[in-house]
Amino acid sequence: MHITSEERDAVYKTIFSRRDVRSEFKPESVPDDVLNRILLAAHHAPSVGFMQPWDFIVVKNSTTKSAIKAGFLQAHAEAAELFEGERKAKYQSLKLEGIEEAPLGICVTCDRTRTGSVVLGRTAKPEMDLFSSVCAVQNLWLAARAENLGMGWVSIVHDNVIRDALRIPEHIDIIAYLCLGYVEKFHHTPDLERAGWLPRKEAKTAIHYEYWSEPD
Amino acid sequence: MHITSEERDAVYKTIFSRRDVRSEFKPESVPDDVLNRILLAAHHAPSVGFMQPWDFIVVKNSTTKSAIKAGFLQAHAEAAELFEGERKAKYQSLKLEGIEEAPLGICVTCDRTRTGSVVLGRTAKPEMDLFSSVCAVQNLWLAARAENLGMGWVSIVHDNVIRDALRIPEHIDIIAYLCLGYVEKFHHTPDLERAGWLPRKEAKTAIHYEYWSEPD
Numbered sequence: 001m002h003i004t005s006e007e008r009d010a011v012y013k014t015i016f017s018r019r020d021v022r023s024e025f026k027p028e029s030v031p032d033d034v035l036n037r038i039l040l041a042a043h044h045a046p047s048v049g050f051m052q053p054w055d056f057i058v059v060k061n062s063t064t065k066s067a068i069k070a071g072f073l074q075a076h077a078e079a080a081e082l083f084e085g086e087r088k089a090k091y092q093s094l095k096l097e098g099i100e101e102a103p104l105g106i107c108v109t110c111d112r113t114r115t116g117s118v119v120l121g122r123t124a125k126p127e128m129d130l131f132s133s134v135c136a137v138q139n140l141w142l143a144a145r146a147e148n149l150g151m152g153w154v155s156i157v158h159d160n161v162i163r164d165a166l167r168i169p170e171h172i173d174i175i176a177y178l179c180l181g182y183v184e185k186f187h188h189t190p191d192l193e194r195a196g197w198l199p200r201k202e203a204k205t206a207i208h209y210e211y212w213s214e215p216d
Numbered sequence: 217m218h219i220t221s222e223e224r225d226a227v228y229k230t231i232f233s234r235r236d237v238r239s240e241f242k243p244e245s246v247p248d249d250v251l252n253r254i255l256l257a258a259h260h261a262p263s264v265g266f267m268q269p270w271d272f273i274v275v276k277n278s279t280t281k282s283a284i285k286a287g288f289l290q291a292h293a294e295a296a297e298l299f300e301g302e303r304k305a306k307y308q309s310l311k312l313e314g315i316e317e318a319p320l321g322i323c324v325t326c327d328r329t330r331t332g333s334v335v336l337g338r339t340a341k342p343e344m345d346l347f348s349s350v351c352a353v354q355n356l357w358l359a360a361r362a363e364n365l366g367m368g369w370v371s372i373v374h375d376n377v378i379r380d381a382l383r384i385p386e387h388i389d390i391i392a393y394l395c396l397g398y399v400e401k402f403h404h405t406p407d408l409e410r411a412g413w414l415p416r417k418e419a420k421t422a423i424h425y426e427y428w429s430e431p432d
Binding site: 001002003006007008010011012013014015016017018020037039040041043044045046048049050051052054055056057058059060061064075078079082083091094096115118120121122123124125127128130131134135137138139141142143145146147148153155156157158159166167168169172175176186190192193197198200201203206207208209210211212 | 217218222223224226227228229230231232233234236253255256257259262264265266267270271272273274275276277280291294295298299310312331334336337339341343344346347350351353354355357358359361362363364369371372373374375383384385388391392402406408409413414416417419422423424425426428
C-alpha cells in the first residue's frame, strides 16, 4: 500500500503539532465513534512476539478522577521538595495535569504474563513487552491529535493510586494514565519550552553516524 | 492547528499499514533528506520533563551490521532452546530480522542522566525516560511508513553486542536497534499473524470501562 506525499505530509503535520495538553481541555464529551477509532489505532501498535500485552481502561466517572487527582497532588508535593530555590518555585507554578477537566481518562496497562512465560523477541530484552504498551500510547496520542483531541500523560502519580482507583490486578503493570478531550487550542510549542523550563535541543545534536560520538 | 478529515485518514492509513519488516528489504539506499525527516519526527516525540533523552546512531557500515547479525544469531540460538517441540521448530523457521539486507540501521538510546538527577514528571515513575525514547521509536516507525520505508525492530540481540559495536558508553541505555529500507511490499497482516504464531486479538477484549474487568 502506497502512502502519497500528501498523506505523508499529514502524518508529519500530526507528529509536529502533537502536544502534551494540561490546560486547554474543554468539557464537551468525545463521541463513542471517535473514542473507538483512537483505541483501535492504539491496538494496532507493534508488539513483541505479537503478544498485544496492552489493555485500555476508559474513565469518565468523576469520583475516580477525583481519586487520581488527589494522588497527583500528593506526588506533586513530594516532587516539589526535590527541587530547590527558583526551580522549586517554578515547578510549583506549572500546571502539569488536567485530570478533572478532561472528559476522558484512559489508563494503558501491560500484562507481562500474556501468551505465556516465553515470548518471541522478549528473551534477550525482557522490557520489550512494556515498550510495546508504550508504542500503543504513542499510536493513541497521534490518533487523538489527528482527531483534533488533546491528550496529556500524567506521570506524577504513584501506580498504586491508579491501581486502587481502577481495581487493576497486581500482576498487571501500569504504563500510563492519559487525559483526553477537545481543546481551546494547540500551542505551537510545548508548555515546558514556553515556560523556560528546558529548551528544545537541536535535532543534529542527537544524531550520530556509525558510532556514538560526543558533542562538540 | 486543525487536522482535516483527509489528513486524519492519512494518519490512520499509516498506523494500520505499518509493519515490522524482516524479509522484504531492497538494497537501494535511503536519501539523506528522507532520513533527516524521519529522524526529526523521532526527535519530536513527547518526553518526560522535556528532557529529550534520546540519541540516534545511524549505521551503514557492513562490518558493524555483521557484528550485530552475529549477536542476533547467538541470542536467537539461545532463545530457540526455550521453546519445545513444534513451537521450537516453528520459531526456528521464522525470519526475524533483516540486519544485513536493510541499507540502514538506527540505534535509539536513552541518556537517563540528561538534564540532571531530578526530572520533572519522572519523580513518581522512574521509567518515564525510557518510555520517552520508546515514543521516539514509534514516531520514527510511523514517519518511515509514511515515507514508504519498511522498518523492523530487532530485539533478539543482547544490549552488550550493540554497545560494543557502536561504542556506546556504559551510562547510556539501549532502547532499540532498528532496520530500515525500501521494501518489495508491505504485507496486509503482521508476519507472526500470517505464520500462525499468534492471532490478532479482538480490540474489544482489550477495552474496559471505568474499572478493570475480566474477559467474559
